[in-house]
Amino acid sequence: MAGTAVSGRLAWRVARLAEARVETPTARTLVFDIPGWPGHLAGQHVDVRLTAADGYTAQRSYSLAAPADGDRVELTVQRVPDGEVSEHLTGRYAVGDPVEIRGPVGGWFVWRPADPAPVLLVAGGSGIVPLMAMIRARRAAGSKALFRLVYSLRTPAERYYAEELRRPVAGLDVTYVYTRELPEGQPGIPRRIGVATLNTAGWPADFGATSYVCGPTGFVETVADILLALGHDPHTIRTERFGPSRD
Amino acid sequence: MGVVTPGFTGRAHSGDPRLPPGQYLARDFPVLSAGPTPRVRTDDWEFTVVTESGEKRAWSWRELLALPSEKFTVDIHCVTQWSKLDTRWRGVRVETLIGDLTTSADYVMARSYGGYTTNLPLADLLDGQAWVAYEYNGKPLTPEHGGPARLLVPHLYFWKSAKWVRGLQLTTKDDPGFWETAGYHDYGDPWREQRYQGD
Numbered sequence: 001m002a003g004t005a006v007s008g009r010l011a012w013r014v015a016r017l018a019e020a021r022v023e024t025p026t027a028r029t030l031v032f033d034i035p036g037w038p039g040h041l042a043g044q045h046v047d048v049r050l051t052a053a054d055g056y057t058a059q060r061s062y063s064l065a066a067p068a069d070g071d072r073v074e075l076t077v078q079r080v081p082d083g084e085v086s087e088h089l090t091g092r093y094a095v096g097d098p099v100e101i102r103g104p105v106g107g108w109f110v111w112r113p114a115d116p117a118p119v120l121l122v123a124g125g126s127g128i129v130p131l132m133a134m135i136r137a138r139r140a141a142g143s144k145a146l147f148r149l150v151y152s153l154r155t156p157a158e159r160y161y162a163e164e165l166r167r168p169v170a171g172l173d174v175t176y177v178y179t180r181e182l183p184e185g186q187p188g189i190p191r192r193i194g195v196a197t198l199n200t201a202g203w204p205a206d207f208g209a210t211s212y213v214c215g216p217t218g219f220v221e222t223v224a225d226i227l228l229a230l231g232h233d234p235h236t237i238r239t240e241r242f243g244p245s246r247d
Numbered sequence: 248m249g250v251v252t253p254g255f256t257g258r259a260h261s262g263d264p265r266l267p268p269g270q271y272l273a274r275d276f277p278v279l280s281a282g283p284t285p286r287v288r289t290d291d292w293e294f295t296v297v298t299e300s301g302e303k304r305a306w307s308w309r310e311l312l313a314l315p316s317e318k319f320t321v322d323i324h325c326v327t328q329w330s331k332l333d334t335r336w337r338g339v340r341v342e343t344l345i346g347d348l349t350t351s352a353d354y355v356m357a358r359s360y361g362g363y364t365t366n367l368p369l370a371d372l373l374d375g376q377a378w379v380a381y382e383y384n385g386k387p388l389t390p391e392h393g394g395p396a397r398l399l400v401p402h403l404y405f406w407k408s409a410k411w412v413r414g415l416q417l418t419t420k421d422d423p424g425f426w427e428t429a430g431y432h433d434y435g436d437p438w439r440e441q442r443y444q445g446d
């Protein structure tokens with residue numbers, strides 16, 4: 001197993017919001033300045049800690065949305081209704097405001113640019129975040145590894161990184177699956193990812209691809225089961241689950 | 248105190264003394280694992296305990312169910328910050344499975360169907376602190392929660408409670424398991440917030 005052993009205590013560092021971008025009406029990309037950031041791999045996450053004036057703290061995990069770039073770290077946060085941390089980060093949290101961040105964490109759900117194997121990325125909703133970091137790391141490293149992305153969303157308005165994913169990239173195929181509402185003018189009916197989707201938009205089992213699946217639990221369970229049914233070796237399927245256990 | 252984020256007030260603190268630092272109460276039961284959920288048929292299921300000298304005990308599913316079991320109600324704490332209080336389980340105490348084996352091992356590597364591993368001190372699995380659990384809330388444990396059987400060590404972060412557990416290897420050396428190799432803490436005490444190596 002590929003591990004990134006961490007030595008010494010993972011320090012909390014003060015991060016300041018340098019830039020914020022509206023991703024969708026309910027999601028915001030936050031670019032932080034973190035002096036002394038040690039770097040990270042695509043797919044890793046960080047812990048973010050907020051402290052209130054009375055000393056109360058809350059911390060949550062967020063995937064890194066982009067590959068390492070000096071002291072800059074990028075996250076995309078989806079607003080969860082009534083969510084203690086995400087409501088603040090997608091709302092009042094403003095340029096210049098500090099938070100504390102520590103990481104990077106996780107040495108399993110990662111993609112390394114030196115790996116030439118084909119890659120299947122399957123995202124459900126905000127599960128696109130760590131997968132986008134892999135797409136961006138591939139581009140930054142000039143990797144020729146063949147990538148396919150299957151991105152499941154309720155509606156076209158919920159697409160993250162829409163502009164960037166619209167631009168064609170050699171060696172990256174993108175397939176959207178809409179579960180509630182199709183883009184205007186697109187024929188067909190909304191549906192969920194099924195065997196046929198992954199049979200067509202994924203890799204044949206004997207191509208030796210690595211699959212990265214990220215999204216809510218039910219989504220990840222379904223996709224991983226389909227990949228197994230299509231003959232993929234369980235050891236080539238890596239999963240990261242976040243969001244509620246029931247959608 | 249940490250660096251204050253202007254405008255952040257947080258949710259009214261529950262102040263529940265049973266909630267370790269940094270944890271919040273989950274209403275649902277989140278599922279976290281590194282890969283697909285293994286589906287293990289109870290007909291094929293086997294559980295083994297092997298000592299450092301190679302002495303071995305093994306149980307089939309029916310043999311496990313025939314062992315003395317107990318019902319217990321415990322709080323569980325995941326390193327991703329959620330906790331659940333008063334979860335109800337049934338299982339066999341680990342010391343029942345270790346039984347009459349002779350060992351001077353201090354550590355255990357728990358091994359799972361699907362290849363997952365996690366390391367624990369043997370002492371943490373004895374004296375009614377740990378079980379091989381096969382029922383949750385009065386029902387058979389579902390595959391996504393580790394069924395047919397999982398290790399349950401409620402006083403440590405939940406990644407130590409290996410799902411789909413298939414055996415315990417007693418060892419004299421403390422080798423890191425799956426998440427421990429990926430940067431998580433070797434012991435994982437939620438009350439001391441031992442989340443990552445070095446905490």
Ligand SMILES: Cc1cc2nc3c(=O)[nH]c(=O)nc-3n(C[C@H](O)[C@H](O)[C@H](O)COP(=O)(O)OP(=O)(O)OC[C@H]3O[C@@H](n4cnc5c(N)ncnc54)[C@H](O)[C@@H]3O)c2cc1C
Binds near residue numbers: 060083240242
């Ligand atoms: C490895 C990992 C990576 C992640 N990456 C991302 C990412 O890239 N982007 C992203 O947006 N999210 C990500 N998440 C999810 C993120 O960590 C948070 O879970 C999410 O932002 C919600 O946090 P919150 O504080 O806003 O909501 P919470 O306050 O935790 O609430 C979540 C839900 O539970 C309910 N709830 C929680 N506590 C209580 C309580 N005490 N009483 C009543 N109801 C309660 C809330 O009403 C809500 O429905 C990731 C999670 C993990 C584990």
